[in-house]
Amino acid sequence: MKQGWRWYGDADEITLKEIRQAGVTDVVAALYERKPGEVWPVAEIKARQKKVADAGMTWSVVESVPIHEDIKKRTGDYKKYIENYKKTLKNLAKCGIKTVCYNFMPVLDWTRSNLEYELPDGSTCLEYNEYELAGFDMFYLKRPGAEKEYDAKTRAKAKKVWNALDKKGQKRVADAVLMGLPGTVDDLTPEEFLAQLATYKGIDDKQLRRNMYDFLNEISPVLEETGVNMCIHPDDPPHPIFGLPRILSNAKDIAQMYKECPSKHIGLTLCTGSLGGDPKNNAVEIMKKFGKRVFFCHFRNLEYTDDKVFHESQCHLVGQTDLPKLFEEFLKEEKRRGEKIVVRPDHGRFMEIDKARKCYAGYSYGGRLIGLAELRGLEIGLKYAKKGL
Numbered sequence: 001m002k003q004g005w006r007w008y009g010d011a012d013e014i015t016l017k018e019i020r021q022a023g024v025t026d027v028v029a030a031l032y033e034r035k036p037g038e039v040w041p042v043a044e045i046k047a048r049q050k051k052v053a054d055a056g057m058t059w060s061v062v063e064s065v066p067i068h069e070d071i072k073k074r075t076g077d078y079k080k081y082i083e084n085y086k087k088t089l090k091n092l093a094k095c096g097i098k099t100v101c102y103n104f105m106p107v108l109d110w111t112r113s114n115l116e117y118e119l120p121d122g123s124t125c126l127e128y129n130e131y132e133l134a135g136f137d138m139f140y141l142k143r144p145g146a147e148k149e150y151d152a153k154t155r156a157k158a159k160k161v162w163n164a165l166d167k168k169g170q171k172r173v174a175d176a177v178l179m180g181l182p183g184t185v186d187d188l189t190p191e192e193f194l195a196q197l198a199t200y201k202g203i204d205d206k207q208l209r210r211n212m213y214d215f216l217n218e219i220s221p222v223l224e225e226t227g228v229n230m231c232i233h234p235d236d237p238p239h240p241i242f243g244l245p246r247i248l249s250n251a252k253d254i255a256q257m258y259k260e261c262p263s264k265h266i267g268l269t270l271c272t273g274s275l276g277g278d279p280k281n282n283a284v285e286i287m288k289k290f291g292k293r294v295f296f297c298h299f300r301n302l303e304y305t306d307d308k309v310f311h312e313s314q315c316h317l318v319g320q321t322d323l324p325k326l327f328e329e330f331l332k333e334e335k336r337r338g339e340k341i342v343v344r345p346d347h348g349r350f351m352e353i354d355k356a357r358k359c360y361a362g363y364s365y366g367g368r369l370i371g372l373a374e375l376r377g378l379e380i381g382l383k384y385a386k387k388g389l
């Protein structure tokens with residue numbers, strides 16, 4: 001693997017020097033200052049690239065060039081935004097950056113209910129609790145029609161869980177959902193969130209998929225011309241939330257995308273943590289079946305405390321995904337391709353050593369440092385045990 005690390009640019013309190021000392025060769029970054037839909041100018045890409053190069057690493061993966069909501073809905077100025085997207089891809093290619101991660105989740109990017117779930121050792125990690133989210137949806141947001149979308153068991157449990165939270169606990173859930181992400185989504189008020197959700201009225205799963213395939217096929221000629229690989233990040237969580245449609249949650253969805261979008265430059269970001277949000281997903285099988293078009297990986301793991309509640313694992317290698325087995329398949333694919341693939345430790349615990357400074361939720365230094373070291377150890381171990389990998 002090529003050892004990757006997400007860096008949030010100048011706003012990131014974790015320095016490039018520290019990232020390099022973690023063993024990283026490949027930085028995963030974006031022009032976070034640019035809003036969805038804007039063209040990324042070559043000069044700005046180059047400036048960021050130079051900073052990374054001066055620190056002894058390469059900016060090789062963009063995460064993300066966000067997709068404007070108009071493109072997802074195919075309304076408003078979507079044609080202009082598709083043209084802008086193509087220009088950005090061409091500009092990135094001019095600078096030699098040819099791996100682009102993105103997602104097609106409407107309104108929100110990844111969603112959690114608790115950004116500070118405490119583990120027994122006092123470190124914290126991210127948690128997803130379906131009942132808390134359903135409670136937030138029905139009783140705080142009061143989204144019209146929400147009640148009808150949950151089954152009776154979930155509704156009843158959500159009510160109990162929600163009522164057991166004090167005001168602070170309820171606010172913690174609301175803040176986790178409405179929190180913005182650099183360059184992708186802004187912080188939202190409940191009213192703004194409801195208004196944005198309403199804009200997806202009438203866009204079902206089928207329609208959103210169609211819009212995505214059309215977008216991808218429209219940019220395909222640019223991908224062929226430049227060699228840029230587009231690797232979609234799976235839906236996180238991989239099931240509908242807040243009544244929004246989903247497009248890439250499991251093996252069936254991936255197969256459908258590969259069929260509808262035949263370009264070999266249209267592939268996947270294999271994110272084990274996102275896929276693992278559905279206990280039925282098997283990332284090892286996904287790698288085996290769809291690995292030829294995996295261009296970038298996020299490795300981490302999940303532990304379930306209920307069938308609808310999970311948090312990130314203490315160890316990146318242990319949990320819902322059989323990471324050692326997956327890594328074996330990953331190494332086979334690298335060998336087949338004759339090329340290394342960038343992997344980044346996805347998220348990490350917030351630990352005592354992280355308290356000295358602010359970091360984006362999930363993107364601590366200490367937790368990711370351990371995650372990367374675990375992955376590196378796994379790779380060396382596998383190669384040692386299985387000669388030829």
Ligand code: DNO
Binds near residue numbers: 102110
């Ligand atoms: C979460 C990340 C996602 C990812 C985007 C890609 O921590 O994996 O925010 O960057 O979904 O577009």
